[in-house]
Amino acid sequence: MQSKTPSESITTMTDMVLPSETNSLNNLFGGELLARMDRAASIAAGRHSKCITVTASVNHVAFNIAVPLGSVVTVEAKVSRAFTTSMEVYIDVWMENVDGSRLKANEAIYTFVAVDDAGKPTKVPAIHPETELEKERFAGALRRKQLSLVLAGKMKPDDATELKALFVG
Numbered sequence: 001m002q003s004k005t006p007s008e009s010i011t012t013m014t015d016m017v018l019p020s021e022t023n024s025l026n027n028l029f030g031g032e033l034l035a036r037m038d039r040a041a042s043i044a045a046g047r048h049s050k051c052i053t054v055t056a057s058v059n060h061v062a063f064n065i066a067v068p069l070g071s072v073v074t075v076e077a078k079v080s081r082a083f084t085t086s087m088e089v090y091i092d093v094w095m096e097n098v099d100g101s102r103l104k105a106n107e108a109i110y111t112f113v114a115v116d117d118a119g120k121p122t123k124v125p126a127i128h129p130e131t132e133l134e135k136e137r138f139a140g141a142l143r144r145k146q147l148s149l150v151l152a153g154k155m156k157p158d159d160a161t162e163l164k165a166l167f168v169g
């Protein structure tokens with residue numbers, strides 16, 4: 001299987017915040033943003049793997065800035081690392097002002113698994129990061145995968161060597 005670059009999976013979705021998508025403070029409801037990020041990330045994972053993909057876990061979400069009603073929101077998703085059947089997808093969320101300037105509002109990291117028609121995990125191409133940011137995200141992906149597996153009870157903390165190296169000398 002030939003390796004690919006993160007930019008081959010890039011998925012950009014732009015949409016407005018409508019009244020039905022806000023909380024009582026008139027800001028974008030968190031669950032609505034999670035759904036938008038899940039859709040963009042799912043498309044990115046599909047572009048990388050050329051397979052059906054399912055969300056396996058949401059590893060990290062930071063709601064740093066509230067997104068007001070009427071905002072133009074762009075969700076940008078890219079595969080940051082591919083393992084055997086799973087892919088880490090990094091999502092950046094931007095708010096766009098009327099003058100066209102952009103402000104980074106949120107970010108998230110999701111894990112997707114490529115599956116066959118029977119829902120069984122299937123292999124995905126490796127990924128070759130190109131930019132400095134892509135290389136940085138690629139390098140951190142294994143410890144994030146290990147943390148996610150430990151929290152899900154699917155890996156023993158002792159086996160999470162890459163994760164442990166963060167804390168031990």
Ligand SMILES: CC(C)(COP(=O)(O)OP(=O)(O)OC[C@H]1O[C@@H](n2cnc3c(N)ncnc32)[C@H](O)[C@@H]1OP(=O)(O)O)[C@@H](O)C(=O)NCCC(=O)NCCS
Pocket residue numbers: 054055056057083084085086087111113115119121145148149152154
């Ligand atoms: C995700 C799913 C396919 C994994 O199936 P599984 O039988 O656990 O398969 P495996 O144990 O072989 O794991 C497959 C891959 O997912 C990874 N994975 C599984 N759970 C994970 C988690 N919580 N965090 C990170 N990676 C995870 C494994 O490490 C493995 O990766 P690798 O092959 O790249 O090394 C299965 O649990 C599933 O179908 N879940 C429902 C998905 C769904 O419906 N999502 C929508 C949300 S409602």
